[in-house]
Amino acid sequence: MNLLPDTYHIQQTFSGYCRTGEKVSLPGVAPDRLKHYRRLVFNMINDTMENAFPIAFKHIPTGKWNKMVKDFFAHHACRSYQVWKLPLEFYTYAVENNWEENYALPFLNDLLAFEWAEMEVYNMEDIPAQPFTAAGNWLDTPLVLNPEHQLLSFTYPVHLVAKPKELLRQKGVYFVLLFRDPETGNVEFMDLSPWLAFLTEQLVMGITVRDILDYAPQLNITDTDTLEKDTLAFLQHMQQQHFVLGFQS
Amino acid sequence: MVGLGFRREFAEEMISGEHIRPDFIEFAPENWMNIGGYWKKVLHRVVEKYPVLCHGLSLSIGSPEEPDKEFLQYVKTFLQEYNVQIYSEHLSYSKCDNAHMYDLLPIPFRMDAVKHIAGRIQQVQDFLQRPLVMEIVSYYTPVAAEMSEVDFINEVVKQSGCQLLLDVNNIYVNAFNHQYDAKAFIQQLPLDKVAYIHMAGHEQVAPDLIIDTHGEPIIDPVYDLFEWTIQHLRPVPVLLERDFNIPEMEALQGELTRLKTICHKQWKLKDELVA
Ligand SMILES: [Fe+2]
Numbered sequence: 001m002n003l004l005p006d007t008y009h010i011q012q013t014f015s016g017y018c019r020t021g022e023k024v025s026l027p028g029v030a031p032d033r034l035k036h037y038r039r040l041v042f043n044m045i046n047d048t049m050e051n052a053f054p055i056a057f058k059h060i061p062t063g064k065w066n067k068m069v070k071d072f073f074a075h076h077a078c079r080s081y082q083v084w085k086l087p088l089e090f091y092t093y094a095v096e097n098n099w100e101e102n103y104a105l106p107f108l109n110d111l112l113a114f115e116w117a118e119m120e121v122y123n124m125e126d127i128p129a130q131p132f133t134a135a136g137n138w139l140d141t142p143l144v145l146n147p148e149h150q151l152l153s154f155t156y157p158v159h160l161v162a163k164p165k166e167l168l169r170q171k172g173v174y175f176v177l178l179f180r181d182p183e184t185g186n187v188e189f190m191d192l193s194p195w196l197a198f199l200t201e202q203l204v205m206g207i208t209v210r211d212i213l214d215y216a217p218q219l220n221i222t223d224t225d226t227l228e229k230d231t232l233a234f235l236q237h238m239q240q241q242h243f244v245l246g247f248q249s
Numbered sequence: 250m251v252g253l254g255f256r257r258e259f260a261e262e263m264i265s266g267e268h269i270r271p272d273f274i275e276f277a278p279e280n281w282m283n284i285g286g287y288w289k290k291v292l293h294r295v296v297e298k299y300p301v302l303c304h305g306l307s308l309s310i311g312s313p314e315e316p317d318k319e320f321l322q323y324v325k326t327f328l329q330e331y332n333v334q335i336y337s338e339h340l341s342y343s344k345c346d347n348a349h350m351y352d353l354l355p356i357p358f359r360m361d362a363v364k365h366i367a368g369r370i371q372q373v374q375d376f377l378q379r380p381l382v383m384e385i386v387s388y389y390t391p392v393a394a395e396m397s398e399v400d401f402i403n404e405v406v407k408q409s410g411c412q413l414l415l416d417v418n419n420i421y422v423n424a425f426n427h428q429y430d431a432k433a434f435i436q437q438l439p440l441d442k443v444a445y446i447h448m449a450g451h452e453q454v455a456p457d458l459i460i461d462t463h464g465e466p467i468i469d470p471v472y473d474l475f476e477w478t479i480q481h482l483r484p485v486p487v488l489l490e491r492d493f494n495i496p497e498m499e500a501l502q503g504e505l506t507r508l509k510t511i512c513h514k515q516w517k518l519k520d521e522l523v524a
Contacts (some may be wrong), residue, residue: 001313002364007357008313010393014354015345022343026392033390036460041352077348080306086351104420126285143492148286185287 020044020074045086052087053115055162056108064103068094084123091116107156107167114158114176117150121178122187124148129245130183136247138232139210143203144245147177147238151192151200159189179243188241195221196234206248209235250486251509252302258495260291264298268498271505273300275488277328277334279307300484302335302445303328304414307349310369310383311342311356318376325377335486337382337414337445340363340366340405355388356403367408382413382444387422387451387461389420398423399437406439413438415482416447418474422459431474440481448475448508449490464493467504476511484516 003011010026017034018041019022026034049069050057057065069090076093080086091112094100100108132144154174156167175197178189192200198219202212215229221227238244252273255263261481262269274295281292307320328336341353356362374381385402396404406413415438424431450465467489479487 002361002368003264003313004359004361007359007393009346010357011311011313011342011354014392015342015348015350018350018352018354019348028391028393030390031382033458036389036454036458037352037354040460041350044351077346078351079347079349081317081349082282083351084280084284122286123284123288124286125283126289180286187292 001226003112009235021070042073044083045069048083048086049090052090052119053112055115055158056111059162059164060103060105060108064105068099068103071097084119087112087116087119105164106171107158110154110156111158113152114154117152117178118187118189121148121150122185124180131249132246133249134246138235139213139228140208141247142206143235144248145200146179146182146245147202148182148186149177149243151197151204152176153197154177157191160191169175177243179241181242183242188243190241195219195227196231199231199234250300251505251512252299252488253501253505254304254488254490254492255290255295256492256495257288259498259501260295262498264291264294266298269502269505271299273302273334273488275302275304278303278308278324278333279305282323282327296331299330301333302488303331303333303337304384304488305336305338306351307343308338308373309342309344309349310340310366310373310381311354311362312344313365313367314344314347316369316373316376318427321373321376328377328379335382335445336377336379337384339386340383340402341386341388346515352386353386355386355390355392356401357392358394358396358398360396360404362410363401363404366405370405370409370411374409380410380412380444381518382412382414384416384447385419385423385438387416387419387426389426389460390459391427394495398427399434403437403439406442411442412444413442414445414447415443415478416449417478418447418449418451418471419461420473421471422461425459426457432477435474435478435481441483443482443485445485446475446482446487447477447490448487448504462493463490466496466500468524472507472511475508476515479515484512487512 012026013026018037021038025214046069072090072093078089094112095109100106127147129147130144155171157170157174159176161167173184174191174193177192178187180187199212216227235244252269252275255274255276295398339353342356343353345349359486420431420435448467449463450467451459452462452465453459487508491501
C-alpha cells in the first residue's frame with residue numbers, strides 16, 4: 001500500500017463520520033459541506049431498510065426504529081457490495097445483538113426473517129428444477145417441487161398479522177412456505193400446519209407421499225383417512241400454485 | 250451514440266422502445282449480478298435490444314484496503330456474459346475499514362493517494378483484462394488536499410494508464426461548489442483519454458451549493474458546457490443519467506434528442522458505433 005498513515009487516517013475519519021454522524025475535525029473540510037455526506041449516506045441506508053422491512057417499519061415505534069438503523073450502520077461494517085443484500089446484515093445484526101429483548105419486541109426476529117425471506121426468494125438466482133412429468137401417482141411417485149422456495153418456522157404469526165398486540169396474543173408455532181412462481185416471478189407465501197410443513201420437508205428429500213403418511217402415527221396424527229384425502233388435496237392445490245411441478249420421471 | 254441509464258422504474262418502456270429509444274443502455278453490474286426471477290428475464294430482454302455499457306458502484310478504487318477479489322471475479326464474469334463494451338467506475342472511495350458506504354466519498358488530493366490509486370487501477374485492469382474508465386466525481390468539500398484537483402486527476406491518469414469518464418454535469422457542479430472555471434478545468438484534463446461522457450441534472454440546495462442528484466432535467470448551462478467540451482474531444486458515447494424523480498418518457502427522449510443534435514452538429518459524424 002502506498003497510502004501514508006496520515007492519509008489513511010483521514011479517509012477513516014471521513015468514512016467514520018459518515019457512519020456515525022459524530023463530529024470530527026478534518027483539515028480543509030467545511031463542516032457545513034461535510035454534513036451532506038452523512039445525510040446522503042444515512043438516507044440511503046435508512047431507505048434501504050424501510051423498503052426491505054415495510055411491515056417492521058410501520059409497526060415499530062419511530063424512536064426505536066431510528067435507533068436500530070443508526071446503531072446498525074455505526075457499529076456494523078456493511079459487507080455486501082450489493083445494496084439489496086444489506087437487509088440480511090441488518091436482520092443478522094438484530095439477532096446477534098438481541099434486539100428482541102433490548103427493544104422489547106419479542107416478534108422482531110420473526111418479522112425481519114419473514115420480510116427478508118420475501119426479498120431473498122424474489123431476487124435469488126434461478127435454480128433449475130429436476131426433470132418431471134405431468135402424469136404420475138400422487139401416493140407412490142416422488143414429486144418434483146419448485147426448488148425456489150424457503151420453509152420457515154416462527155413463534156409469532158408475522159405472515160398473517162401485522163399489529164404488535166395481536167402478534168403477542170397469538171404466540172405459538174407457525175410454519176410458512178415461501179416460493180417464487182416460475183411464471184410471474186412473484187413470491188407467494190402460505191401458512192402451513194405442522195403436518196404440511198413436515199410433509200413439505202420430506203417431499204423435498206424425495207420421499208413419497210405414501211411413505212410420509214405411514215410416518216404420521218409417530219407424529220401422533222391418528223385420523224389417517226381424512227389425512228390422506230386432505231394431504232392430496234393440498235398437493236393438488238399446490239400444483240395449481242406452481243409449487244408442485246409434477247412427478248419424477 | 251447517446252444512451253440512457255437503465256432503471257427498473259422504466260424498464261418496460263425501454264424494452265418496448267415506443268416512447269424512448271436510446272442508442273445504448275448503461276447500468277451498474279452490482280444491481281444486476283447474481284439475481285434471478287422476474288428481473289433476470291427483464292435484463293435478458295433489454296440486453297437483446299440494446300448495446301450495454303456498465304458503470305460500477307462498489308469497486309471503491311480509493312479504498313485503503315485491498316480490492317475485493319471475489320467481487321472482481323463476479324464483475325469479470327458478468328461483463329463477459331453480457332458482452333459489455335465499457336466498464337467505468339468512480340474516482341472516489343465507498344468502502345473503508347471494510348465497511349461499504351454505498352456513496353462516493355472524496356479522496357484526499359495527495360500524491361500518496363495518487364500512487365495508491367494508480368497501483369490499484371493497474372491491479373484491477375490486469376485482473377479484468379480491460380481498461381478502466383474512471384469518472385471524475387462531484388464532491389462537496391475537498392479533504393486535506395495537498396494538490397489541486399486537476400493535478401490529482403492528471404497524475405492518476407498518467408501513473409495508472411486509465412481512461413476518463415467526463416461527467417460534464419459533475420464538472421459544472423464542482424466548478425460551482427468550489428468556485429473555479431469549468432472550461433479552464435476541462436482544458437487542463439488529458440482530453441485524449443476521455444472515453445465516455447455522462448450528462449445529468451442536479452439540484453441547488455443553498456446559494457453556494459449544488460447537490461448532484463440525477464433527479465432533474467439537464468440545465469441549459471450544462472448543455473452549453475457539453476457543446477463546448479465535445480469540440481475538444483473525439484466522438485465517444487454520451488449517457489443521460491436519470492435516477493430519481495422520473496418524468497414521462499417523452500421528456501427523457503427530448504433530452505436524448507437534444508444531446509444527439511449537439512453531437513451531430515459538433516462531431517459532424519454519424520454515431521460512432523461502440524457495439
Ligand atoms: Fe456520472
